[in-house]
Amino acid sequence: MQAPPQAVQRGDPVGIDRALLERYGRIPVPRYTSYPPANHWESMFGELEAREAFCSAGTRAASIYVHVPFCRKLCYYCGCNMLVTRSESLVERYLRALELELDRVTALLSARPEIVQVHLGGGTPTYLDPDQLARLADAIQARLPWSPGIEASIEIHPAVTSVEQIRTLARLGFNRVSMGVQDFDPTVQKRINRRQSFEETRDLVLEARMRGFVSVNVDLMYGLPLQTVEHFQRTLDRIEELRPDRIALFGYAHVPSMKKHQGLFRPEELPGTAERLALLESSVQRLLAAGYVHVGLDHFALEDDELCRARAAGTLRRNFMGYTTCADSDVLAFGPSAISEVRGTYVQNAREVHDWAEMLEKGRLPAVRGHRPSDEDLARGALIMRLFCSLEVDLDELRARFPGTLCDLRHEERDLARLERDGLVLRQRARIRVTPRGQLLLRSVAAPFDTYHRADARLHAPAL
């Protein structure tokens, strides 16, 4: 007889049940970087609403996100908002527009917030040369000074990053770096149009450590064309040599209807469901055996990493930039397509760099859509965050925090009962706990609470 499921305890292994992963993994669910997911925000939300949102910011701590959209080459699997260009004049225009945006947003804030986190994402932030990186960092610091213990991180593509850039970043106060690797296999790299050697990646990791970066993250991706379990294990061998503090293991989301270039992959080149799950399963087992802890959605970290400590202490949080130890803070975001979050209100900038820059040059804020949450949205967003960060949630506690919400859960009951029957969650009165078996299926565990998802289940990529 199978043992009854238990809630996740500290140090528990991740439960891997191939049949359940296969069943739930093929059902499309949102990624929940926000609640409600971005496809439910309103395009009637514009400059006026954005102003209102920024005016209410300043009294809470804030994180800053800057989107650098430029790339040297197109990786065919890419799902980001980016632009392949060699135009120096466009980069100059971007930097000037960014300064305008920083001026405009900071002028609206009700007070100067404590800046606890800065993240440069892209695109490829290291598309910018050392002088341009310094100009960008100085522009932020001049308007929104960083607090002494700040988490300052940057995403880099090792093939377009120099040792000199790492030195510059260290001098500018950056102390965390995230490197895109995906797969070291040359056949896969050729097919996805992204070449980078182990050696250049290793040299940058060593340089970052020598320059005092306290955390190195490596992004890996399973489900890419021509990947095999055997070859991906070799990539994991090399990753073990690098011993990054954190590893993000993402599943490739194949949505050629939204990302046209992904149509360059022939369906027969992509791993099927069984191979995809074998890649996931073997990678997770390998990372756990190497001493990494599953922090939550797609993320692993060494046991002494601050993310693991924050999870154990119940202080782990998640925002657009991923998992963070920064307690509840607003997000002020700059650059094309960047998303700010101020007290639960989302504000998204124009997506194209030209549109975004033009709006700023004309004296406007570049907001084109967003969402002002209802109390029910806030409660459900907090619920999903708890599941992702603490692996448990107390509905009564949320009802007390957001009065009048989460009253009628009849719709959710059927799905919750199914999750419980399948051993993904445990329920004790108003408390819901994720079991080890549910850890790789957190999005599926969260989905029943998403009232928006019922209407658009087909628009998202599968859960795994």
Ligand code: SF4
């Ligand atoms: S470097 Fe990153 S953002 Fe640029 S094309 Fe490749 S995956 Fe996309």
